[in-house]
Each structure stands twice: as C-alpha cells, then as structure tokens.
Amino acid sequence: MQLMLLGAPGVGKGTQAVLLVKELGIPQISTGEMLRTEVKNATPLGLNVKKIMHLGELVSDDIILKIVEKRLRKPDCANGFILDGFPRTIPQAEGLSKILHKLDIGQLHVIEIVVPHAEILRRLTSRRICSQCGRVYNLLITPPTEQNKCDECGGNIIQRDDDTKETIKHRLEIYRESTAPLIDYYQKKQNYHCVDGLQPVESVFDDILSVRVKLAQNRNGSAISNVKLIKT
Numbered sequence: 001m002q003l004m005l006l007g008a009p010g011v012g013k014g015t016q017a018v019l020l021v022k023e024l025g026i027p028q029i030s031t032g033e034m035l036r037t038e039v040k041n042a043t044p045l046g047l048n049v050k051k052i053m054h055l056g057e058l059v060s061d062d063i064i065l066k067i068v069e070k071r072l073r074k075p076d077c078a079n080g081f082i083l084d085g086f087p088r089t090i091p092q093a094e095g096l097s098k099i100l101h102k103l104d105i106g107q108l109h110v111i112e113i114v115v116p117h118a119e120i121l122r123r124l125t126s127r128r129i130c131s132q133c134g135r136v137y138n139l140l141i142t143p144p145t146e147q148n149k150c151d152e153c154g155g156n157i158i159q160r161d162d163d164t165k166e167t168i169k170h171r172l173e174i175y176r177e178s179t180a181p182l183i184d185y186y187q188k189k190q191n192y193h194c195v196d197g198l199q200p201v202e203s204v205f206d207d208i209l210s211v212r213v214k215l216a217q218n219r220n221g222s223a224i225s226n227v228k229l230i231k232t
C-alpha cells in the first residue's frame with residue numbers, strides 16, 4: 001500500500017509514520033530525514049541544502065524528485081511505502097505521479113492530518129528528535145521514557161535547528177503558499193482522506209488504519225478477511 005501523509009509541519013506525520021512502519025512493515029520515506037542525514041554526513045548534497053533547510057526554505061523540486069525516485073527504486077519499497085513530508089509542491093506532486101507511472105507503482109492514498117495553527121506552534125516548539133535515528137518526540141505529548149535519551153536507540157534527544165520560533169513561522173507560511181494547494185489537488189483525484197490530528201496519537205493512528213480497512217472493503221465488497229482490523 002502506498003500512503004502519503006500530508007499536513008503542516010508539526011501535525012504528527014513523523015510520529016504516525018513510525019507507528020505505520022511497525023504495523024504495516026513498509027518503509028517510511030521522509031525527505032526531511034534523508035536530507036538531514038546528508039547534512040550530518042557533509043555530503044555534497046548535504047552542503048548544498050544545509051542553509052536552505054536552516055532557513056526553513058524548500059529544497060528545489062529537481063533535487064527532491066531525484067532522491068525520491070532513487071529511494072523508490074529500492075527493493076524494500078516493492079510492497080508499499082509511507083511518504084512523509086513529500087510532495088510539498090504541485091510540481092513535486094506531478095513529478096511523483098510520473099515516477100509512480102514509470103516504476104509501475106499502484107495508486108497512492110493521501111491522508112491529510114489536520115491540526116489548528118495555534119496547536120501546531122505549541123507542538124513544534126516542544127518537538128525534539130533523536131540525533132542518531134531521527135525518531136520524533138514531543139515533550140508535551142510523546143516524551144521519551146528517559147530524559148534526553150531515545151527509547152529506540154539510546155541516542156541523544158536534540159531540538160532541530162529549524163524548530164526555532166522564527167523559522168517555524170516561516171515554514172508555516174511556506175506550507176500555506178506551496179504545500180496546502182496539494183489538498184485541493186489530491187481531493188480532485190479522489191484518493192484523499194482526512195483525519196483529525198488533535199486526537200490522541202493512538203486515535204489518529206486508528207483513524208489512519210481505518211482508511212485502509214475502508215479501502216479493502218471497497219475493493220472486496222464486504223470481505224475484509226486479509227486485513228487486520230483496528231482495535232476499538
């Protein structure tokens with residue numbers, strides 16, 4: 001199954017993607033995480049995008065589409081994947097559609113996670129990530145069990161350098177200008193679903209999984225035998 005998580009920075013895409021990876025056994029493709037790894041390793045690409053990311057600007061569509069295509073060609077994407085933070089512009093969405101066609105990948109299901117602006121600001125300023133594995137925490141909602149230590153790999157928990165108040169405001173403006181138009185774009189394609197991101201993490205997750213169940217029901221009439229039902 002090919003899922004795309006859509007929504008402003010801070011709505012919980014990364015948190016949900018990690019849960020979905022565990023549940024569905026398909027990889028998370030986070031362009032932000034891929035770029036942060038390039039920056040951390042000081043590769044030519046990393047050096048190229050470091051300042052852009054620090055300022056909260058968008059990296060060029062060409063660069064993003066190249067790294068996504070390369071990633072989607074890997075064998076672990078054969079049974080599906082979860083796109084997190086990509087696409088972020090209409091040209092990226094159009095580029096993605098061409099890549100999916102070229103690689104003969106089936107329909108993409110878009111799930112928008114909706115959270116009001118004021119809550120996004122509150123969440124982003126309390127967001128932290130693991131410097132080693134990139135796992136996302138929120139000190140208010142999903143803190144690590146042990147202070148400053150990643151539950152997953154024991155790495156150090158840090159604040160992203162683009163999670164400062166000024167940069168957050170700028171990233172949200174960019175979201176409104178460049179990424180929000182994707183909602184309309186995907187709504188017209190009839191593969192769009194929307195979940196309330198204000199609910200507890202587990203309920204958002206259940207709602208996302210229920211989209212999957214509904215899709216299976218639509219495909220198989222009422223038969224949903226090969227689908228793991230969500231907990232109620």
Ligand code: AMP
Pocket residue numbers: 009031032033035052053054056057058059060064084085086087088092162171
């Ligand atoms: P994220 O972790 O998704 O919030 O991304 C962090 C930063 O990486 C963004 O603010 C952009 O500078 C860059 N970035 C990540 N994904 C994309 C994308 N699809 N298009 C352009 N820039 C991106």
